[in-house]
Amino acid sequence: MMTLAAEIDRDGTSPEKLLSPVLSAFWDEPEPWTLETYRRHDGYEGLRKALAMSPDDLIAYVKDSGLRGRGGAGFPTGMKWQFIPQGDGKPHYLVVNADESEPGTCKDIPLLFANPHSLIEGIVIACYAIRSSHAFIYLRGEVVPVLRRLHEAVREAYEAGYLGANILGSGLDLELTVHAGAGAYICGEETALLDSLEGRRGQPRLRPPFPAVAGLYACPTVVNNVESIASVPAILNRGKDWFKSMGSEKSPGFTLYSLSGHVAGPGQYEAPLGITLRQLLDMSGGMRAGHRLKFWTPGGSSTPMFTDEHLDVPLDYEGVGAAGSMLGTKALQCFDETTCVVRAVTRWTEFYAHESCGKCTPCREGTYWLVQLLRDIEAGKGEMADLDKLNDIADNINGKSFCALGDGAASPIFSSLKYFREEYEQHVTGKGCPFDPARSTLWADDTDDTNAHRGVNA
Incomplete structure (x- = not known):
């Protein structure tokens, strides 16, 4: 395998300077999903630092870091935690939305498959902050290999004392439940997810009340995306200033971009927010040989499409929004001129x-x-x-x-x-499609999909 460090883009800039492997830093190592591998890469050190803070200070720290939700809307994570009422006498819940269903989106499932402990550590930190003793992971049920790997990671965490009673001697008790959904796209919507988790048909709720006030079992609930929670441990371990040194002023930090479609090198690219599609294509080998970009989506099929005129739009929340679309889940589906x-x-x-x-x-x-x-x-x-x-x-x-x-x-x-x-x-x-059916395709069938990601190694 050739590392991206060995590749050079057209401007002569090392891709290492454009990418920021954090969540994907050791995906290429043998058995990256194990607790042993995670600990070798400062695993659970962020949790230790978090437990040394008060819950309110921890919420303020995450809020000050500027971390925004990675599930699509980009709502500030710390602010969402802050909405949970305190002293209300009710149980508080954290629900992690792992029901990744958006066409073109493939970041949370690879993350859980390769590095599940980053999510588990983030869950413990978040539950300590919002004073919760029970968390749930709502996983898309079709991805059985990921479900098995996640169950094993949870077992390891319980055995090591990162879950259960009196975590690391802090007095925090936390139960973590992994729930496999039945495969409905609508359950990716947070209130429909909560209804499904409660055993009802997954349908959106009319709001207000919002989940922060009356969520799971009518109790205060935080619903966060997998990548949002998994990003928290690194912020605690390396510091909020380190996190804010990447990305843009209003969209700081690193994130996973899912590059797919008619491209030479599809995969996961972990980079600071604000990178452009042109830069990602330059480091991934561009469009498939002999073809040019026609249109693309910045955040999956539910976001307004862009054309080749938008190659230099900064891929952060403000840049994409100003250009007339939404960053969404950063699912960059690229289609060439053969596509109708x-x-x-x-x-x-x-x-x-x-x-x-x-x-x-x-x-x-x-x-x-x-x-x-x-x-x-x-x-x-x-x-x-x-x-x-x-x-x-x-x-x-x-x-x-x-x-x-x-x-x-x-x-x-x-x-x-x-x-x-x-x-x-x-x-x-013309009374029909003008495209030659022999050449017109939605997806390339001659691209190399063997690379699981391009966060650090390819």
């Missing part, structure tokens, strides 16, 4: 229609009719008026549903019509 935009958007919309929980009318009915229109357009049965109808239906979904699934379904419609309306029109006037 209408076909891609149709497939995404079919996914959202299938995964809609049906609770609210705009999403339940709107996604269904979007699919019907898109299928007709793709098949050459559409009319010019259908393009405005697509936009109108998406507008009646966007911002009018219980949760962000509706917004996610509308985003590809709005952005594809904005950048590729002419391609839609070609499907109507």
Whole structure:
């Protein structure tokens, strides 16, 4: 295997200077998932430092670090912890959202597979801060190898005294439950996840009340993404100033970017927030040989798509937002010129229609009719008026549903019509897709997917 340190990008800058392997620093070592390997890399040292602080000081420290949620919305993690009421006499819960379901997103599952103890250490720190004695990990049930590895890591943590009663002599008691979900995209929404965890059908709740006040079992609850919690131990161990030295002023720190699609080197790239897609492509070998970038998503299929004009947009929350999209889960799906935009958007919309929980009318009915229109357009049965109808239906979904699934379904419609309306029109006037079916692809079938990540080694 060639390390990225041995590669040089087009500007002559070592990729090591662009990447910041922290969570992925030892993914390439033998058995990186074990407690022994984790301890060799300062494992649980952040917990020791956290337990030496008061819970309130710990919350303030994480808040001052500027860590923002890595699950999509980018809400400040410390502030979310701070919302938990104290002295209310109720149990407090921490729920880790590991129901990674967004098309194109593949960061939390590889992280749990290679380095589960970073999450467990972060959970103990977070529970100490919010004064919780019971935490839950809600894992997507289809990933059975990850589930088994996570169970083993939890067993190791209990055996070593990092979970259970009187953790490291601090007086903190903590029970950790790993729950395997049944595979519904909607359960990635935090309130639907809580309903599912309680044994009910996973559907979003009307808010308020918010989970911080009435979450799991109607008690104060913090719901955090895997990467958000797993990032906390390094902040405690190395310091908030170290963390803020990376990234941008309002989006500090490191994060995992999932690069996939028609690229030469798909995988996980751990870098400071604010890196650009151009830089990531330069260090990963670019698009597949003989092809050029046509469009891409900055944060999975639920975020408005970008084109090759946006290669230099800083991939942080402010930069992507200013350019008209959302950073989301940092799922960088790249498509080349062989891809039919209408076909891609149709497939995404079919996914959202299938995964809609049906609770609210705009999403339940709107996604269904979007699919019907898109299928007709793709098949050459559409009319010019259908393009405005697509936009109108998406507008009646966007911002009018219980949760962000509706917004996610509308985003590809709005952005594809904005950048590729002419391609839609070609499907109507030409009575079918103008792309050669022999060449038109959604995903490359000739790329090397053997690399699990590009955080430090490839």
